[in-house]
Amino acid sequence: MKKIILIIFASLAFIIITLHSQTIPFILMVIIGIVTWMILARQQKKLKAVTHQNEIASIQLKAVSSAPNSEILYTALAGIQTQIINNEITKKSNKLSQRLALTALNETRYVNHNDILRCEADNTYTKFILTSGEEILVSKTLKEYADILSDQAFIRTHQSHLININYIKSWLREDGGYLLLTDGAKIPVSKLNREKVKQALAG
Numbered sequence: 515m516k517k518i519i520l521i522i523f524a525s526l527a528f529i530i531i532t533l534h535s536q537t538i539p540f541i542l543m544v545i546i547g548i549v550t551w552m553i554l555a556r557q558q559k560k561l562k563a564v565t566h567q568n569e570i571a572s573i574q575l576k577a578v579s580s581a582p583n584s585e586i587l588y589t590a591l592a593g594i595q596t597q598i599i600n601n602e603i604t605k606k607s608n609k610l611s612q613r614l615a616l617t618a619l620n621e622t623r624y625v626n627h628n629d630i631l632r633c634e635a636d637n638t639y640t641k642f643i644l645t646s647g648e649e650i651l652v653s654k655t656l657k658e659y660a661d662i663l664s665d666q667a668f669i670r671t672h673q674s675h676l677i678n679i680n681y682i683k684s685w686l687r688e689d690g691g692y693l694l695l696t697d698g699a700k701i702p703v704s705k706l707n708r709e710k711v712k713q714a715l716a717g
Contacts, residue, residue, distance in 0.1 A: 612626060612627050612628075613625060613626050613627070614626075614627060614630070614659075614662070614663075616642060616650050616652050617652060617653070618650055618651060618652060619651075623650055625642070625644065625650070627663070627666050627667070627668075627678075628645075628678075628680070629644050629645050629646070630642055630643075630644060630645075630668075630678055631643045631644060631645050631677070631678055631681050631695065631696075631697060631699075632675065632676065632677040632678060632681070632695065632699065632701065633656060633659055633668075633675070633676040633677075634656075634674060634675055634676075635655070635656040635673070635674040635675070636651065638653070638655055639651055639652060639653055639654070639655075640652050640654055640655060640656045640658075640659055643697075643699075645681070645697075647697070656670075656674065656676055659676060660676050663676065667679050667680050669707075669710065669711060669714045670707060670710075671693060671701055671702065671703045671704070671707055671711055672701065672702050672703065672704045672707065673704065675701050675702065677693065677695065677701055679714055679715065681695050681696045681697070682694070682695060682696075682715065683695060683696050685703075685715070686700065689702075690702070690703065690704075690705065691703040691708060693711070
């Protein structure tokens, strides 16, 4: 814009000088051109400042609108932390106790460790087979109970099996190895767990 105004005034000045051959109109035109340029430059500077402030305000507004509510976030984090703590307390209590709380569909059964013959994975569930022959299906993974019972007389023989070593009758050396339990069940021993099972039976 400034360049256009200067070109216009310069052109007018050239025309005046050409037509009248006088320097006064030229000087006036130059003065008018300088003053006009200064006014336009000041206005443009103010416009840039306002635009910059608007951009900053827009960025701050977006940041505030996209930020999560601090109270909601704190409540959610506190709930997660409480759940983690409760799970750890339950695991430690089960390890220290000689009884295990098994939450089934309609009840929570409290079973002595010695009454558990073995555990078997059933997708995301775990099936407990008791020495009485009763079966209890619980909506937790076998890995969770393997961790809870790791300090007790239980050993993971296979990805899908956790057994009470007090009820092992014999080791069958067929098809890679099986453990025969007192109830007649044959439990496979995986290659990954073979040495660990041997050590547990020897110790």
